[in-house]
Amino acid sequence: MDFAEVTVVRGRKRLLDGVDWSVSEGERWVVLGANGAGKTTLMQIAATRLHPTSGTVSILGETLGRVDVFDLRPLIGLSSAALAAQIPAGEKVLDVVVTAAYGATGRWREQYERLDERRAFGLLHDWGMSTLLNRPFGSLSEGERKRTQIARALMTDPELLILDEPGAGLDLAGREDLVRRLADLAADEAAPAIVLVTHHLEEIPPGFTHVLMLREGQAVASGPIGETLNEANLAATFGADLKLTASNGRYTAVARA
Numbered sequence: 001m002d003f004a005e006v007t008v009v010r011g012r013k014r015l016l017d018g019v020d021w022s023v024s025e026g027e028r029w030v031v032l033g034a035n036g037a038g039k040t041t042l043m044q045i046a047a048t049r050l051h052p053t054s055g056t057v058s059i060l061g062e063t064l065g066r067v068d069v070f071d072l073r074p075l076i077g078l079s080s081a082a083l084a085a086q087i088p089a090g091e092k093v094l095d096v097v098v099t100a101a102y103g104a105t106g107r108w109r110e111q112y113e114r115l116d117e118r119r120a121f122g123l124l125h126d127w128g129m130s131t132l133l134n135r136p137f138g139s140l141s142e143g144e145r146k147r148t149q150i151a152r153a154l155m156t157d158p159e160l161l162i163l164d165e166p167g168a169g170l171d172l173a174g175r176e177d178l179v180r181r182l183a184d185l186a187a188d189e190a191a192p193a194i195v196l197v198t199h200h201l202e203e204i205p206p207g208f209t210h211v212l213m214l215r216e217g218q219a220v221a222s223g224p225i226g227e228t229l230n231e232a233n234l235a236a237t238f239g240a241d242l243k244l245t246a247s248n249g250r251y252t253a254v255a256r257a
């Protein structure tokens, strides 16, 4: 995936401002930035849900604007709050995942095969949801919802997986469970390229390889996580003096006293 000079303008505001960014096969990216930095806007473009005002975007070898996005979308798994909000509360967990095979939220009209059902079951099992297959999505805890959404995003066996704030609203144990599962996914060579958006360094799973840091629509820094995630770039990204700690592939940042 290649972004060149990507800009999104709404009214007088530049939601994204000349962003250059490349994600290659096998890479696991974290996108960091304060509220309003443009992370979700960037993910909407990567997921072919939004077109930039200017700049060029190529995703999986196809240039946005010159390709039918409906051909691309099955190759891109997306989990986001906006997508979750479209899932009917009464929809059963298994169906939430199975229907991803059709790029549709809601299973009306769609006939699906046993094969799809088996794949959805396997994914839900992998994500710790096998005892909740028949539960309505609306009755799940936040952690269960997030895991269901990730299983759904993986259903089409995508080449790119975009997780927009998968840790939002999780309690401490739930977050740690998710981080562990995402670390396992990151370590899986067969897994797609992954892009994970977060505000919190504690949510970065071990094994993630790169970081993009955004501020006010601009890329402050991007590159391999070991050298790019440093205190100078954190200060520039969040506008705060933060002390960074890295240990065993996990990160924390707190205000310097």
Ligand SMILES: Nc1ncnc2c1ncn2[C@@H]1O[C@H](COP(=O)(O)OP(=O)(O)OP(=O)(O)O)[C@@H](O)[C@H]1O
Binding pocket: 010, 011, 013, 015, 033, 034, 035, 036, 037, 038, 039, 040, 041, 042, 199
């Ligand atoms: N249609 C729009 N018109 C004007 N401004 C918009 C529009 N959509 C988003 N914005 C603004 O663009 C900025 C970037 O939004 P975006 O959701 O991409 O940020 P974010 O980094 O994902 O933020 P958060 O961490 O709070 O989710 C925000 O200030 C938002 O209010």
